[in-house]
Amino acid sequence: MGTGDGAVIGTTKIVDNGPANARWNLVIMGDGYRATELGQFAANARSFVDTLFATAPFTGLRSAINVYRVDVRSADSGADDPTACGGTGAAPATYFDAAFCNNGTRRLLTVNTGTALTVAGQQVPQWNMVMVIVNSTVYGGSGGSVAVFSLAPNANEIGLHEMGHTAFGLADEYEYYLGCGVDTNRNTHPAVEPAQPNVTIDPNRATNKWRDLVAPATAMPTTRNPNCTLCDTQPNPVGAATVGAFEGADYYHCAAFRPQYNCRMRVLGQPFCAVCQRRIRQTLLPRLPANRVTSVARTSGHLDVFWVNTDGKVWSNWWDQQAGNSWGDHGAFPIARDWPVPAAHDTGVTSVARTSGHLDVFWAGTDGKVWSNWWDQIAGNGWYDHGAFPIAREFPIPAAPGTGIASVARTSGHLDVFWAGTDGKIWSNWWDQNAGAGWYDHGAFPIARDFPVQAASGSGVAAVARTSGHLDVFWAGTDGKIWSNWWDQNAGAGWYDHGAFPIAASFPVPAAPGSGVAAVARTSGHLDVFWVGTDGKIWSNWWDQIAGNGWYDHGAFPIAASFAVPAAPGTGVAAVARTSGHLDVFWVGTDGKVWSAWWDQSAGNGWYDHGVFPIAAQWPVPAVPGSGVTAVARTSGHLDVFWAGANGKVWSAWWDQSAGNGWYDHGVFSI
Template sequence: MSTVDGAVIGTTKIIDNGPASARWNLVIMGDGYKNTQLGQFANDVRSFVNNFLGSGPFNRVPTAINVYRVDVASTDSGADDPATPTCEGTGAVARTYFDASFCGDGLPHLLVVKSRTALAVAGNQVPEWNLVMVIVNTTKYGGSGGSVAVFSLADRATEIGLHEMCHTAFGLGDEYEFYRGCGRDTDRDRHPPIEPCEANITIDGNRTTNKWRDLIAANTRMPTTQNADCRFCDPQPNPVGAGTVGAFEGAHYYHCKAYRPQFTCRMRALRNPWCAVCERRIYQTLAPYVKPVVKRVAAVTRNSGRLDAFWAGRDAKLWTNWWDQAPGGGWKEHSPIDIPIRFLAPETSVAAVAQKDRLDVFWEGRDGKIFNNWAQAPGWKWKPLMPVPIAHELDFTVPPAPGTSIAAVVRTTDNWRPVDVFWTGTDCQIWSNRRTEAPGGDWSDHAPFPIAAEFSTLPAERTGIAAVSRHSNRLDVFWAGSDGQIWSTWWEQAPDMGWRDHFPFPIARAFSTLAAQRTGIAAVARNSNHLDVFWAGSDGQIWSTWWDRAPDMGWRDHFPFPIARAFSTLAAERTGIAAVARTSNHLDVFWAGRDGKIWTNWWTPGNDWKDHPPRPIASQFSVPPAPDTGIAAVARTSGNLDVFWTGTDGNVWTNWWTPGDDWKDHPAFTI
């Protein structure tokens, strides 16, 4: 009935991903558990947490979350169950610490607790909490949102908990079209003409102004469904494919004039996946709390005797280290330095470009922008107060997608020295911006833009992006499409050759094997008239195709192929891929294998891809590559290769090759 009916016993941190000040903190408490039942409560919490962290999108950001269990003993088991005319409960009365009770607001299954008491206990036990949940020890179906998420141990306990969590923590609304039940409501015909604040509910069925319009395909009807009789719940079945995003009438407890994003969703009916809008909202809320991990590494050479590597560290800093052939310039002869940054996103990629007197590095900011810092000769000092977004602050109208790949390229060394950068936006288009040293050519002098007037097939989620300049007036960009094909578009400094003067296209007439999900992509121009592109296939092999200016050598004049006769070890899932041409007649490609090694294969005019098997690039890998590792490869001369990747220990690893020192002659090592 009140806090005299029990006691707070103690708190246990059961999922520890770092300090509470840096993570999203979930506090789970119990009500209606007697002191002798706290072992059962611990098991109930563990069951919920395992299911919670195993479901998307939480399984994409597990390191963002700490979980605390607060043991609270009650005098009695269960919850109050009023026997009112509207609720028809058993009449049971339970003396519990948080006074759990069914029949909230006169609804039989609205299970509530004294939220002020629950929040006070949570604040005392975990001051930096983000969400407070209470599990009530009863098998009767019930739950509620509000300031505290509450759920019972009914058959679908985890589902109830996840649904209520999304109300409380992520501001998502109910997508069902009734309050007391279909056929029981008489005041729920039409939603009031006020736009709901919830991300997944709208009264706007217009394609151009709808709040989730960026997720709606061009051929999807708007509104997608309409209720023919607003006195009742809409009985029609789903008229479109599962997963289609549109505007489906009937939501927010009203039969008409309120729309939900998909036909069904966990916020509409339990045991369904979340709709795309809900999933995005959850991810965007949690992503800033992700524990930084080293996944992407960039490397460049600014002269034949120098290498620079860049990576985002677990400490949310951007780091660099270098090698120089001069005495005292080895990797281990100095310490890495952290580059002044702003707002490093948790899973940012890193891209870098080198010119003879300037280094530029790019990363994704936590605030939805792409950032840049640079160092220049003489001195080569990173700008201490000058990391800048690569467009005016207000011009990032579409933020980068969380974890997007970033590609950067310098296409000419003339006086204007243009640098072009590419990334994926949250609208699933490929975006770009450019800096030159010409008047009016700075980042902030123009806005980012999509590199096509239309993407008939949207890029795949977290696709790799590759950009290459085969001569000073040309750019080609490559990415994986959501259809499993590799797509491209191009720009040329000539009339009617701009990004929006033509459409993206698949780089082959047919793909017998589709690209692997989240594959890395590499592209290289070994001369001004030839392009080679590489990616991982869904079969675990590395695939390629090519283009040449010669007749009958276009993208659609031949088919993609694996770059080996056989792969004794398949490519790791989500592997990065790097390719380099150390001469105009030599190609080397690198990827991570499923055996915890970095692999390579090579081509010359007299030695085709299938004339030799792939091989590991070291005699020993004492630490395997990290899952989802990026790979960078650099040829600082025609007789040197250096490869970089991230290990599961959070360090950046490397190995090297020269004609006199083969890959297998030395082990991989940290930089």
């Protein structure tokens, strides 16, 4: 049985994030699907892709990946299921000859690898990974040069696990081969270090291969199996996100260690552990286009824009209303002469002007630290007159991969910065111009004593100072809710004097994985927060200091009656109040356009009194699906919006209230 038992029908690019030579290309094929079942195969492939992009760290890496579906017809349905492994004896005629019972183990489902790779090469010459979905509900899968999985319950979880093997070279982290209580030769791992990044025979803190992710207070090894003839059933003695050395991995009960108590490479349905996520990111980040952008107006006639480039540097360009200082009158440039540590490709980037002549920019480095550089108009204080630096002497917990970063200047002499840590907490550090209050004069800290729910992977982080003595911070949790904590300079109102909380009593639709979060204070007593829901709509909730207008006194709501085009997964969200009674919100749609909605306090101008709209008539280059979006009102009657284009450039559009300067009166342009 083989290629004579079917035919290749054709190929469809079902996720298009750019040319094949610039992206990581996943090819999904099917086996055991008859001609009448190819519609079901298309649905199965789409279901896997949806699960993939809802899974950390892929949520924040979507823009790096293209997905191609190759339709292959088989004569029969299913896969070979030999009786030698307890199977049914079925032997259908299928194109890739899918079969259970490889190596005498029923769950090991394989296909003819040579045929699969040949077809992939013919259909998508620049493929990076080949996956075959087998039309059988019997549990099974395998890694190797081709990832294979069946349609058993949790099928997509099987696919993600096998993808970990095939695409990223990850090992199985479970401590058995045939099963706990079945194996008799899996007591002690051989004294040979595994090549895979997520298992080791070395639990020594000083030499362990993932030692940089281990907190000083974590015991090494973290667990020991008291009986090497059995699988270890002891409960997790530390937090779920704790990285350490847990005995039992790589098919052995003892002398092999895994990084976390649980991981998708050990138990289906669990998140990928930090070490596995790092390997995935290392593979995909080089294919990620520049997609995080921030902007600031330090005067009403000046704009500065910053973005993370694919070279690991933060770049900038600026515009000034004075003649000869437009976008095209000078070139973009990196904001530091030297980069001791590259900026992480998918890091958030944030900027703040604490005075009209000063800029501070913050981003996460590949070392898990938050870095900064600054500029001042005083001579000798330009970008290249000093070096970039981490904003804390120590980072007890690394910044989470893909974290959003928020910064705020609540006075002209004070800065606060916020980010998500790998422990799922929101961390902060601050600087003040007073002596003894610099970045290194105190430590970074989590902004709540307890986090009932961890921050979601890739979540946006938003911060706002509605007065000079008050801070509010917002982020998305793994429960699909938007969470917050606040600080006030009044006694008894510090970060630890109350708890983090969700900003609505209920969330009819969960926040989308990797959702951007935006917050704005249009008055000193009012807050508006915006995020992306899993339904592709932009949602909001608001708070006002007037009694009866708290977070729980009304419900979260979508900001438009309908959305002609869903918000793109992973899109940033930008919100700006150009007056105390007006709001504008921006996001990227799945059509590659930047969309907007607005609200005004005047009668007949609520969210539902008009529709959402793309902010330009023509789009020469689509926006990156997961692009950050940034907006600024440099006057009460002017808006500038910036985003990353699929061609690697930063694009912009603007609006002005003067006649003839609406969104559609001019075109978008790269800055």
